[in-house]
Amino acid sequence: MQTHDAKRVEIIIEAPMERRLSGALMRAGVTGFTILPVLGGSGRSGQWSREGQVGRAGGMVCVTCIVRPERLDTLLDAAFSVVERHIGVVSITDCQVLRAERF
Amino acid sequence: MQTHDAKRVEIIIEAPMERRLSGALMRAGVTGFTILPVLGGSGRSGQWSREGQVGRAGGMVCVTCIVRPERLDTLLDAAFSVVERHIGVVSITDCQVLRAERF
Amino acid sequence: MQTHDAKRVEIIIEAPMERRLSGALMRAGVTGFTILPVLGGSGRSGQWSREGQVGRAGGMVCVTCIVRPERLDTLLDAAFSVVERHIGVVSITDCQVLRAERF
Amino acid sequence: MSGILDLALANLISPIILSFALGMAAAVARSDLSVPEAVAKGMSIYLLFSIGFKGGASVADHGLDARLVGTLIAGLALSAGLPFVAFALLRTITRLGVTDAAAVAAHYGSISIVTFVAATSVLQGAGLTAEGYMVAVAAVMEAPAILSALWLIQRKGGGSEEMDGALWREILLNGSIVLLVGAFLIGALTGQEGLERIAPFIVAPFQGVLCLFLLDMGLVAGRGLRDSRGHLGGGTLAFGLMMPPIGAAFGLIAALLLGLSAGGATLLMVLAASASYIAVPAAMRVALPEANPSIYLTLSLGVTFPFNLTLGIPLYVAVASAVVGG
Amino acid sequence: MSGILDLALANLISPIILSFALGMAAAVARSDLSVPEAVAKGMSIYLLFSIGFKGGASVADHGLDARLVGTLIAGLALSAGLPFVAFALLRTITRLGVTDAAAVAAHYGSISIVTFVAATSVLQGAGLTAEGYMVAVAAVMEAPAILSALWLIQRKGGGSEEMDGALWREILLNGSIVLLVGAFLIGALTGQEGLERIAPFIVAPFQGVLCLFLLDMGLVAGRGLRDSRGHLGGGTLAFGLMMPPIGAAFGLIAALLLGLSAGGATLLMVLAASASYIAVPAAMRVALPEANPSIYLTLSLGVTFPFNLTLGIPLYVAVASAVVGG
Amino acid sequence: MSGILDLALANLISPIILSFALGMAAAVARSDLSVPEAVAKGMSIYLLFSIGFKGGASVADHGLDARLVGTLIAGLALSAGLPFVAFALLRTITRLGVTDAAAVAAHYGSISIVTFVAATSVLQGAGLTAEGYMVAVAAVMEAPAILSALWLIQRKGGGSEEMDGALWREILLNGSIVLLVGAFLIGALTGQEGLERIAPFIVAPFQGVLCLFLLDMGLVAGRGLRDSRGHLGGGTLAFGLMMPPIGAAFGLIAALLLGLSAGGATLLMVLAASASYIAVPAAMRVALPEANPSIYLTLSLGVTFPFNLTLGIPLYVAVASAVVGG
Numbered sequence A, B, C: 001m002q003t004h005d006a007k008r009v010e011i012i013i014e015a016p017m018e019r020r021l022s023g024a025l026m027r028a029g030v031t032g033f034t035i036l037p038v039l040g041g042s043g044r045s046g047q048w049s050r051e052g053q054v055g056r057a058g059g060m061v062c063v064t065c066i067v068r069p070e071r072l073d074t075l076l077d078a079a080f081s082v083v084e085r086h087i088g089v090v091s092i093t094d095c096q097v098l099r100a101e102r103f
Numbered sequence D, E, F: 001m002s003g004i005l006d007l008a009l010a011n012l013i014s015p016i017i018l019s020f021a022l023g024m025a026a027a028v029a030r031s032d033l034s035v036p037e038a039v040a041k042g043m044s045i046y047l048l049f050s051i052g053f054k055g056g057a058s059v060a061d062h063g064l065d066a067r068l069v070g071t072l073i074a075g076l077a078l079s080a081g082l083p084f085v086a087f088a089l090l091r092t093i094t095r096l097g098v099t100d101a102a103a104v105a106a107h108y109g110s111i112s113i114v115t116f117v118a119a120t121s122v123l124q125g126a127g128l129t130a131e132g133y134m135v136a137v138a139a140v141m142e143a144p145a146i147l148s149a150l151w152l153i154q155r156k157g158g159g160s161e162e163m164d165g166a167l168w169r170e171i172l173l174n175g176s177i178v179l180l181v182g183a184f185l186i187g188a189l190t191g192q193e194g195l196e197r198i199a200p201f202i203v204a205p206f207q208g209v210l211c212l213f214l215l216d217m218g219l220v221a222g223r224g225l226r227d228s229r230g231h232l233g234g235g236t237l238a239f240g241l242m243m244p245p246i247g248a249a250f251g252l253i254a255a256l257l258l259g260l261s262a263g264g265a266t267l268l269m270v271l272a273a274s275a276s277y278i279a280v281p282a283a284m285r286v287a288l289p290e291a292n293p294s295i296y297l298t299l300s301l302g303v304t305f306p307f308n309l310t311l312g313i314p315l316y317v318a319v320a321s322a323v324v325g326g
Ligand SMILES: Nc1ncnc2c1ncn2[C@@H]1O[C@H](COP(=O)(O)O)[C@@H](O)[C@H]1O
Pocket: A012, A040, A041, A042, A043, A044, A045, A046, A048, A060, A087, A088, A089, C031, C032, C033, C034, C035, C064, C065, C066, C067, C102, C103
């Protein structure tokens, strides 16, 4: 089956920042992304879990964007402008996609 | 630790199609996969979120299959026969697995 | 944007084992990970779904850790000590990260 | 006439309508108010169980009505037939293509159980009772419309997924139908005695749960309207407001032929007037993936549902009372 | 004799049993009806809190019974001892290996709190009361069976994960035990006055919530049975039906020795007869990962639970009433 | 004096406080007891809707009080002013930096609606009534404190995200404010008649739902305390216990100036004394990401909330009754 190179960017970010992140992505022309719920995690700011969370304000979500390689930098700039001062993780993987016309 | 090459296929598909997709995978002999919930997303058909969804019919799920490289084409054919006329995204990543006998 | 090589390890494991896994990771010095909920799946031990599950005891979760390449083996050893006798899947992908100082 | 207005006004300032309005307003104002999906689904299970059970218990109490079978058949006929009316109207007054028009038509042949539930609660407020088996009629009306729509597509040359067995099973055994019919049978089997045992759960708090459920419906409908602004043409919008009274008229005729009570006639009108937004959309995503969901969902949930809830129901009550003489 | 049949029949056509049957039927027919996991968990929290609180309030009301301590000890002994009976029976009539047999045995020594809840509601219908502290007995019976099973394995040379402190903590402090015991203590501390304040929440709607909860249990049990067809041999199935009356007989003997009321004797029989499907499976996944979950879950939830719910409970009520003379 | 003690004791052994204590104990003992997030959110929607509606219905019943506007303004002033008091106190007795101190201060100017709800239920037990519009006062007090905190930061040279329109919208239209105000308006519009229709849902089971909700709050607060042991210095802890009575004193003065009833005065004291743990933390994560959440969340939810719930509320009731003469 015909596949095409692409980049898969995964951004783990605080839930209250999610609207800002999707806004920034849209403005940068990245209109395709998927948001997964996160149950819990651990990092430099300690361990947390959705149910055990003080105040439930600070849950996180995981935003995945698949883009053509040439759009990666635009995407990262947009994402970075939002996560810059916030906790969270950005990772990039090479991948292949079917139906490249969709990206 | 001993690792083995494998392919990781991630299919984002409408929830009402999920049973059909797992059926097609099983028929193609792909008996290992994991289904993650999706909170929301954005694509050519607009932005949606699980809670803000009109009618809640059209949520999506994310199906991940890890297979031996030589089984990739069978998997993609099976998956493609289901997603063909539907919205959704298929991506493939190279990966390594422990305990290769399980795949 | 400046990126750095890293490894992304994904461990799909039974929910009742999750505390043990995070404990083992912490003890091995892997303090960054994210836990995603799993809706269902299929494997050698059959098909299951969170809502259709007998007793709801055996759901699974998906634990993702991003680490510097040189810490990969420590991580895998720790993870393997927990999943060894249990069902579950461990996969490793090459990735790139922003803000490497966080890992 | 002033009777209708009073009824409409009393309806409009009832807690359930105001809760719906609150949800809509919050969504349009982009508040982050939201009801967790699991809780909304839990409430809909509660409402279906409660309405089914009470219908069954009422049948057990009043005995089987000779009209039961006739009304079930009338329901089937309305559900199968109304899509043709809707399709013709859509092709006349809107610019929707065959596929989209057929998809919308399927929704209007089918029913909205929440509209039905709201109507039973308005009837109760107006002191009218209805035949208990109307919930069974609601159940049989869910699916036939889908068949009509797919037949329409096939005849008009639009492409649809073949209607396989798996899809049929999904439609006929979808959760709401099974729960509604099952609860109806449980109510019919355990009767008044069973009802008494669980009345503090399914009767007393019913109106209150309905308020919170409609709050969520308002949020969902409001978000849909907000996001689809501009997608719906004027003709499409007009259809969403014209089709309910047309459907209700067909329902009224059937009710008169069957000799239903004023309450029963109202409910048959409501079923005919309402449009599905759960079962049919899910079936359409599988069978007609090319149809645009934002058209049929916005119409059914954003236009027709609020119309029926606020103005439609009191109108149907008034007309049914006047014509049948409740 | 006709008394038993009447009771069994009344039980079978009660809303709660029919709700369970509806769930099973829907699952077997592959309907997509489902109760969200969060809602099911919410209902089980409600039921545990309610049953615990009412038990505590009843103890506060009737004063402490001299039999309390004896009954707690009897519960511990039943939970620790029944796995040996179950293991011997399994190794005789089934072809399960040591590990699977021990895992199953652990489930039958432990208890099912929902069976207990259903039994209290049947008792209430039959006009019988039971000692309020029976919920505390239920709590102490959850865990000891696990220890017996692990001991069995070790002696028979099967390999099990070492029983570390973390696992002990998890078992003894698992959510249901803590909630049940905690609510019992709150009920005992606040007594009748506390009960009155929250009775409209924990007493009045109780039966109705139980219906919806059993609907979900039926769905889960039905799916389990459906998916494991063929996995269970005839001997294993027979075990699932024979072990409950055997356990109940031990429970009855203990109750007679202790001098419990007919209601209390019924509940002790029910506890001994029922099999765990929440706490023990989770512990087994950690401590005995090699044991096949589909065997123990299907037996406990798909065979024994429905048996107790439909036939077992009325049987135990009848026997207890006849023997103790309620 | 013995009146206060009696009240405090009665409060401490009420089911709602004991449920909170059970949750805390379970969390500290590392039990896996947990309430699903969706259910907890569902209960908070129920509580907000219920408290808002009842407040509105009471305003509809008793007519608008001339003091309404004055009390709203007093609420705004307290919310905007108390952060300055809190900030000064924090900078004096703790070693928190400007950013952390300002973030904590924002929480103490804002309010905790669950503390408010618990207080209304204590008032009811004590036979006191309060002005119905106090829930509207609660709503207006949520947000102004955030503005004061950001202003403080800017003046002290700490860096905060610019306070953009999106953030303002999020704060002012956050779910709890919209639901509380909306339900208040619905209650005011439908009045006693509307209340009667849904009283079996929003009045009768209220106390029971509050128990389960506080069980969850106890779990969350307990986990927070457990995980942050050692992170909070003695000064910070002292602040969490000193600030509530200080806030309450300001509330009392305002109540006396306004001439509120003893019940109303209590509630204004409670609002001033309580600290936010939902709206403000979310706003802080966006506007002040550098502030350490474990400080402000542990203080507000782990220290101040339990203090107010157990000792604070009875104290405020007693003082208000003594001073206003309820
Ligand atoms: N190395 C990592 N791998 C995966 N997820 C991480 C990692 N580091 C942090 N996270 C996630 O990001 C959240 C915040 O991280 P931190 O800012 O380090 O506290 C954590 O709670 C995790 O969910």
